[in-house]
Amino acid sequence: MAPDLTIVTTAVALPFVAAALAPLLYRVLGERTGYAGAVVAAASFGLLATSVGEYGTVRASWIPALDVGVQFTVDGWGLLFALLASGIGVLVFVYSAAYMHDEEGLARYYAALLAFMGSVLGVALASDLVLIFLFWELTSLCSFVLIGHYTADEESRYSARMAMVVTVGGGLCLLAGALMLAAAARGALGGATFDLTAMIANDEAMRASLRESGLFVPALGLIVVAAAAKSAQVPLHFWLPNAMVAPTPVSAFLHSATMVKVGVYFLGRVRPLLMSPEWVAVVATLGLLTMTVGALLAVAATDTKELLAYSTASHLGLMVAGFGFDVVYGGEAGAFHLLNHALFKAPLFLVAGIVAHEAGSRSLDELGGLWRELPVTAAITAVAALSMAGIPPFNGFYSKELLFEAAYEVAHEAGGLAWLYPAAATFASVLTVVYSLKFLAVFFGERRTPVAEVHRPPIALVGPPAVLAIAAAVVSAAPQVAVDAVVQGAVEATATGEAELSVGLPTHFTPPVAMSAVAVLGGIAAYPLRGRLAAGIRRGVEAPVPVRPSGWYDWVVSTAAATSARFGPAVHDGLLRRYVGWVAAAGSLFALAGFAAAEGSLGIGGLGGLGVPLPVAVVLGVATLAGVAVAIATSHVSGVLTLSILGFMLAIFFILASAPDLALTQLVVETLLLLMFLLVLQRLPSYYSEVRPLAIARDAGVSLLVGATAFVAVLLTIPGPDADPTGVATYYTEQAVPGGGGTNVVNVILVDFRAFDTFGELLVVTIAAIAILVLVTMRTRGEASEAEVEENPLPDGGDSP
Amino acid sequence: MQTTTRVTVPIVLVVAISLFLQGHNLPGGGFIGGVLTAAAFVLIYVAYDLDYLESGVLGREIEPGTSVFEHRTVTAYRRTLLAGLVIVLGSGVAGILVGDPFLTQGYVHLEGIPVYHEVELASALLFDLGVYLVVVGSLLTIVSVVSGE
Structure with missing residues (x-):
């Protein structure tokens, strides 16, 4: 049974409407706006929950000339992601209401958060590539606003800009990739179309068409770059730790549970379409590389949120690697871990926020043994951190085990270098156990440097992570329930063939079980060595610039700024005749080209x-x-x-x-x-x-x-x-008298047949008049302000950190 | 120069208006009429100055010392420009009200009118009037502002 277009559209549009009304709401409700946001999120969640099981596609025409439509597809994968986003959204809004107490700019904060949630729901449910691109970039924009929430803080602005450049740049790659897919669809499906569902339904024809035009590898590359930028894959992972300057609810919502998963989500979505040896080589390698690098950096982290950020990158790598493998287990690992990761990482972020709020520190060296003051929070953390470590029987274990099985199977079939896959997965898992225990040490073990008095957190702060931890515990205890409810549908949508997911604790000894055992025991054994390990990793990171991608980013940005600073005066030197020269020469060259x-x-x-x-x-x-x-x-x-x-x-x-x-x-x-x-x-x-x-x-x-x-x-x-006169010319000549009522064809064309053109030209004339008016009025004023600038030179725009 | 201007400007203006009116059937139209009208005004500027229109033709007192942007004539030109745009838009929207697409033009023949015997009324003329006003308004705004400098 097909879903109802109204229901799906309402679920996506509701957060946007609420975002537009947020300033008004804030004026009425004040800090309780967070609860209103929670109601909106719950409404979207409820609407989407009614669609469980009613999979199908609904479409409304938007730009018929390009065959672009407002098309939503409800299937297990999209629904899983959308339910996660709106469900965690409810909790994050409740948490925000308590956490963002006495903060400035809350109207903007809630508006951006609501718009973000709508965009993620849009990405999850849209199945028209143009629509997906729009929502994709909207998530980046909202993330920019939210990371830069503390606008007075230089570091905050720098990080927001970095996240924007990386993720929006990646989004442009997505657009290019989407255009290639649409071009291929012209051959495969007959007619240019941006309908992703139709493409996936005819995946073999699409692949053949892409290969025929030589666009397969470029399209694959562009889509992977887009997803890697969004999901913080190496070497584009560096923006994610920087994004942690955002308020903690934002980190929990955007940078662990939803926005960073958009890339993973899209990889899972196009996996059936692009599955090929190249896909395995690129995506699986990328995922495992990120998993390892992220885990290494997390072990070296000194700040709670930094640790969680690198760990998020590492787990995103796990999902990407899962989707990279061309075996049934791979897709299962990716889809199931998407759920599990959200259930354990979001509460961990919220816990980090509670600790920062109540104990006043985020430093891992200063915190320890907090369970006495924060017993409930400690229990939450125990569930979530052990799940993150992948220790049985917590839910993180099941999906990690699926990845091990996928890696082992691929290596077993391919042999040779492919054995690096399971080796890297196991190595990264050892490190995962180390950093999970390190985070847990905030609550257990002995007290460290005495922190100031620790307060009891209000219920609105503890409640949301508790709900998530309980959900994680439920999935841990009865994984098959979660699978049957929604994950099975997600697995089917991302699988390349038939897939029946069944999970449970292993009953007999297999190589993947051995890998898990190595990971857990190795991690526990390596935990006492964490200090030396962290020091070694930090030495490696502080090596010269080439190994640090953020160094490259800074270099590119500062070079671009310097170049434009030089280029500007060369072209824009205040002499009108020079402008005319540039415009005329450039226009001519473009026309000739x-x-x-x-x-x-x-x-x-x-x-x-x-x-x-x-x-x-x-x-x-x-x-x-x-x-x-x-x-x-x-x-x-x-x-x-x-x-x-x-x-x-x-x-x-x-x-x-x-x-x-x-x-x-x-x-x-x-x-x-x-x-x-x-x-x-x-x-x-x-x-x-x-x-x-x-x-x-x-x-x-x-x-x-x-x-x-x-x-x-x-x-x-x-x-x-x-x-002969062209058809148009003949039409005009013949129709001038009967159609336009005038015998002067030129005039009839101007005022009747092409009146819209004339109207446009009139606007141009008006704009020219206004421009000259402004130019003459402002001429003296501009000189005055320039003189002022020369007197008090401003810093160079603050573009470099 | 001033004598010549006194003689030619009225002629030029009449020609401009006739060009504008006959535009639908003979060479001419809003744009040409507009430019010609603007030329007539520029001729006055060259021969006299910016204030002459007000003081000499309309016989009003002018307040000296105001900048060219608040000058009454310049404001009037800007209003002309605006009125032109409104007329163009209005004539376009009127079509929508009757159920036609934006900017659809129609025409009617009126017969039996004294002297002219037959007159054709086209809504396109209204549109052309808008064109005329926009052209006159914008050209004169530009000219007077630039020359006022």
Whole structure:
């Protein structure tokens, strides 16, 4: 049974509407706006929950010309993600209401958070590539606003910008990849379409079409880059730890449970479409590399949120690796871990927020033995951290075990270098156990440096992580329940073939079980060595720039800023004639390049007959002479006069070529120009000043270029002299009297057939008038402010940290 | 120069208006009429100055010392520009009200009117009037602001 379009659209649109109303709500409710947000999230959750089991696609047309539609597909995978986002959203809003106590800018905060939730629901449910792209970039924008919540803080702004550049840049790769898929769909499905569901349904035809056009590897690469940027995969992982400057609820919601999973989600979505040896090589390797690097960096972390951030990158790597493997277990691992990770990582972030709030520190070295003051929080942490470590029977164990099975199976089949897959997975899991225990040490073990008095957290802070921990415990105790409820549907949607997921504790000894045993025991054994381990990792990280991707990011950004700082004055130097030169030259070059690119499709039609009537030849000859005379005129007066000779000759030419309207216009405009020149002439110096030969050469070059462009354009676009009038021309001529009621075809076209064009031109004229008005009004003002700037030089925009 | 201007400007204005009116059937139209009207005004500027229109033609007192942007004539030109845009938009929206697409034009023939015998009324003329006003308004705004500098 197909889902109801109204229900799905409402579920996605509701958070956006609430976001628009957030400032109003805040004015009425104050800090209780968080609870209103929770109600909205719960409403979306409830609406989506009614669609469980009713899988299908609904579509409303949006841009029919491009076959772009507002299309939502409800299936297990999308629904799992959407339910997670809205469900955790409810808890995060409740938590925010207590956590963001006495903060500034709460209206903006809640608006961004609500819009973010709507965008994630959109990504999860949309199945039109253009729509997915839109929601994808919206999540990046909301994340930018939320990371930069503390606008006065330099570090906060830097991190927000970094997250924006990386994730939005990745989003552009997604757009390029989507266009390639759409181009391939033209061959495979007949007609360009952005319908992802149809593409996946015809995955073999799509793959064949992509391979045929040579776009398979580029499309795969672009989509993987987009997902890697979003999901913090190596080497684009560096923005995620920086994003932790955001308020903790944001970290828990965006940077552990939802936004960073958008990339993983999309990989799972296109997995059936792009599954191939290349996919396995790229995605599985990327995932395991990230899993290992993330775990290493998490072990070296000194801050609770930093540890959780790197651990998030590592677990995202686990999901990506799962989706990378071409075996049934792989998809199961990715889909199931998406749920499990959200259930244990979001509470851990919320716990880190409670600790920071109540104990006043985020440093792992300062915190320890907090279970005495925060017993409930400690219990929550125990469940979540052990689940993160993948210790049986906690829920993280099941999905990690599935990954081990997938890695083992792939290695067993391929042999050789593929054995690195299970080795890397096991190694990363050992480290995972180490850093999980390290986080747990915040609550257990002995007290460290005495922290200030620890307060009891309010129920609104403890409640949300407790709910998540209970959910994690339920999944731990009865994993098959969760699988049957929603995960099975997700597995089916991401699987390349048949997949029946059944999970449970292992009953007999197999190689993957051995891997788990190695991971857990190795982790516990390595825990006492964590200090030396962390020191070693930090030495490696602090090696010269090339191994630190964030160093590359800083280099690119600062170089771009410096280049544009140099480029700006070169082009934009305050001389209007220089601007004209740049605009004319660049415009001509682009036009010529366009003609060159379209070579072959345009025929030269203008060179039919060279027999020019004598009067026309005379008029054009005079015009040419006048043109030369303008160029060599020594004074303004002679220049203006010769220029108008040129103009009037053109008008006569129009008359000879039987175009009275054009001739009239040309005459009138020419007259007006002459009058205007007369008006300003007395202000100008009577003779031209000395000009440098170089400037003359440059101006001559630009003029020749413009002239050549105009010549080529005319040559290529006009029909031959003997060609029949085109269909449009015939239509206009025939319809002018009956359709437009006028015998002047030119005028009828202007005011009737193409009135919309004329309207646009009028707007242009108006804008030009306003622009000149502003230019003249502001001229003195601009100079004044420039002088002020020179007096008090500003810092260089604060672009570099 | 001033004498010539006195003679030519009325002629030019009449020609401009006739060009504008006959535009639908003969060479001419809103744009040409507009430019020609603007040319007539510029001629006045060249021969006299910016204040002449008000003091000499309309016989009003002018307050000296105000900048060119608050100048009454310039404000009037800006209003002309605005009125033109409103007319263009209005004539377009009127089509929607009758159920046609935006900017649809229609026309009616009126017969039996004295002197002219037959007059054609086209809604396109209204649109063209908007074009005319926009052209006149914007050109004169530009000219007067620039020349006022």
